[in-house]
Amino acid sequence: MARPYLKIDQVTKTFTRGAMTTEVLKDISLEIDRGEYVSIIGHSGCGKSTLLNIVAGLTPVTTGGILLEDKEVNSPGPDRAVVFQNHSLLPWLSVYDNVRLAVDKVFGGVKSKAERHSWTMHNLELVQMGHAKDKRPGEISGGMKQRVGIARAGDGTESSVA
Numbered sequence: 001m002a003r004p005y006l007k008i009d010q011v012t013k014t015f016t017r018g019a020m021t022t023e024v025l026k027d028i029s030l031e032i033d034r035g036e037y038v039s040i041i042g043h044s045g046c047g048k049s050t051l052l053n054i055v056a057g058l059t060p061v062t063t064g065g066i067l068l069e070d071k072e073v074n075s076p077g078p079d080r081a082v083v084f085q086n087h088s089l090l091p092w093l094s095v096y097d098n099v100r101l102a103v104d105k106v107f108g109g110v111k112s113k114a115e116r117h118s119w120t121m122h123n124l125e126l127v128q129m130g131h132a133k134d135k136r137p138g139e140i141s142g143g144m145k146q147r148v149g150i151a152r153a154g155d156g157t158e159s160s161v162a
Helices: 048-055 095-107 113-126 142-153
Strands: 006-017 020-032 063-068
Touching (some): 006 048, 020 048, 048 063, 095 113, 095 142
Antiparallel strands (some): 006 020, 006 063
């Protein structure tokens, strides 16, 4: 039997602030095969974004685990990314710098400064935003902001799934 591409195994996530603890996810399990499309739906505040942030490696699990191609997910990596609905672009940074921030986070210890610049520009060109690299988010349209978010999430290939 083939192993799943992505395995979410008994994931629970709680957040603690002061004396208050909130359980956001409880014993979530899901297996997704390579090439399979899955939608996660639910009401506001039910934990959809938290689960996606865990899969992206941006938020640690409290208990349970995430396996992507049989490797544990416990930090961000170039093999997965999230494109946020509200763009999440930093308004004081240029389009280039918003993408570069993510590239540096994922590839800072692996690629040289020149390689990270090329990677950033390549991803901007893939979404046809290279021309706007020096603009700030307030100077571009909503659709353009979404394309910058896709460039930030991309893995540098034209077949990126964001």
